[in-house]
Amino acid sequence: MNILRRLLSILAPPETPYAGMIVAAEAIRCVQCGICGYSCPMNIDVRFYARQGLLVTDTRCILCGNCVEKCPRGTLFFIPRPEGAAARPMPSPDRAVLYL
Numbered sequence: 517m518n519i520l521r522r523l524l525s526i527l528a529p530p531e532t533p534y535a536g537m538i539v540a541a542e543a544i545r546c547v548q549c550g551i552c553g554y555s556c557p558m559n560i561d562v563r564f565y566a567r568q569g570l571l572v573t574d575t576r577c578i579l580c581g582n583c584v585e586k587c588p589r590g591t592l593f594f595i596p597r598p599e600g601a602a603a604r605p606m607p608s609p610d611r612a613v614l615y616l
């Protein structure tokens with residue numbers, strides 16, 4: 517089922533209101549339940565990013581918003597994605613930040 521969802525997402529990506537955004541995480545809120553990753557149609561290990569407070573920079577992300585909606589802890593949120601921004605572990609565990 518996950519493979520089918522992934523194929524459909526690639527062939528006919530859903531329109532998203534989050535164009536130009538990126539998923540960010542407030543690491544301190546993450547309880548590592550994994551619901552975000554289970555909800556991702558692209559099979560991205562969102563928890564990996566969330567627990568470190570990293571931006572979800574996986575190029576497969578189609579900005580569907582499932583992970584943000586499903587997270588029971590409100591860990592994930594969208595922020596504007598600057599051109600050329602790279603993510604790295606944040607210096608404090610409370611908020612993801614962008615470094616140019």
Ligand code: SF4
Pocket residue numbers: 545546547548549550551552553562563566567586587588589590591592
């Ligand atoms: S669903 Fe939320 S709390 Fe659970 S692993 Fe993902 S980011 Fe963390």
Ligand code: SF4
Pocket residue numbers: 539552555556557558559560562572576577578579580581582583584
């Ligand atoms: S926004 Fe959608 S595609 Fe991107 S990581 Fe979250 S669930 Fe996966």
